[in-house]
Amino acid sequence: MTGPVLELDGVHAAHGGIAVLHGVDLVIEAGRVVALLGPNGAGKTTLLTVAAGVHPPSGGRLLLGGRDATGIHPRELARAGVCLVPQGRGVFPNLSVRDNLLMMTFTGRTQEEIEEIAYARFPVLGTRRTQPAGTLSGGEQQMLALARGLATDPAVLLLDELSMGLAPLVVAELYELVADIARQGVAVLVVEQFATAVLRIADRAAVLVGGRIQWQGPPGRSLHAELSSYYLGSPT
Numbered sequence: 001m002t003g004p005v006l007e008l009d010g011v012h013a014a015h016g017g018i019a020v021l022h023g024v025d026l027v028i029e030a031g032r033v034v035a036l037l038g039p040n041g042a043g044k045t046t047l048l049t050v051a052a053g054v055h056p057p058s059g060g061r062l063l064l065g066g067r068d069a070t071g072i073h074p075r076e077l078a079r080a081g082v083c084l085v086p087q088g089r090g091v092f093p094n095l096s097v098r099d100n101l102l103m104m105t106f107t108g109r110t111q112e113e114i115e116e117i118a119y120a121r122f123p124v125l126g127t128r129r130t131q132p133a134g135t136l137s138g139g140e141q142q143m144l145a146l147a148r149g150l151a152t153d154p155a156v157l158l159l160d161e162l163s164m165g166l167a168p169l170v171v172a173e174l175y176e177l178v179a180d181i182a183r184q185g186v187a188v189l190v191v192e193q194f195a196t197a198v199l200r201i202a203d204r205a206a207v208l209v210g211g212r213i214q215w216q217g218p219p220g221r222s223l224h225a226e227l228s229s230y231y232l233g234s235p236t
């Protein structure tokens with residue numbers, strides 16, 4: 001699969017009547033990683049929830065595989081392969097690793113298939129399968145959240161601040177796994193407040209400030225210059 005999978009076309013969004021996104025254009029392609037960067041409050045999470053159909057846009061369109069998907073129920077979008085891994089690790093701490101995975105059988109895969117796929121990609125989860133998810137390390141919990149998302153066999157993976165609260169080495173390892181997922185043809189959109197780790201695997205970056213995409217292009221020197229003007233201190 002090549003070409004645009006998910007497109008935001010002139011998307012506006014608001015929270016309680018207050019406009020947050022002001023006409024955002026963004027294209028996510030199969031097998032590619034797009035990094036969406038920007039300061040706290042820029043509207044990054046809102047953009048992801050619009051892309052997942054969870055938050056209805058107040059203007060503009062959401063296109064999936066070239067077709068208008070604006071206003072489609074999030075469950076339908078999920079069935080069509082759009083998977084959101086929300087900020088703050090979507091795992092149930094009191095349930096075992098295994099039970100966290102088995103909740104995903106609603107997607108049509110068998111328990112065996114889901115476990116097999118998850119443990120093949122994240123072997124450490126296999127060794128911890130009976131452990132309550134809350135006792136895993138932060139990085140392992142994030143792997144479990146990813147594994148739950150992948151159980152849906154997504155075409156589009158939307159990741160919100162995967163790196164939050166994790167050590168740089170753990171983040172680098174997680175992003176290598178994300179790059180692997182993209183190489184298998186999944187379209188990936190990664191949101192990060194701080195640029196560092198994700199740029200190593202990103203094919204393209206977009207900088208969102210105040211609900212507008214201020215810059216878009218390949219990661220490189222001009223991106224770093226652009227980021228420096230929005231952040232206090234160095235972006236790396």
Ligand SMILES: Nc1ncnc2c1ncn2[C@@H]1O[C@H](COP(=O)(O)OP(=O)(O)O)[C@@H](O)[C@H]1O
Nearest residue numbers: 015016020038039040041042043044045046047
């Ligand atoms: N559920 C909500 N209700 C009201 N305002 C919200 C809600 N979620 C986000 N906002 C506001 O929308 C703006 C963008 O938030 P958000 O999308 O979370 O930004 P980011 O993820 O870039 O930090 C912020 O001003 C925030 O306060």
Ligand SMILES: [Mg+2]
Nearest residue numbers: 044045046087
């Ligand atoms: Mg956010």
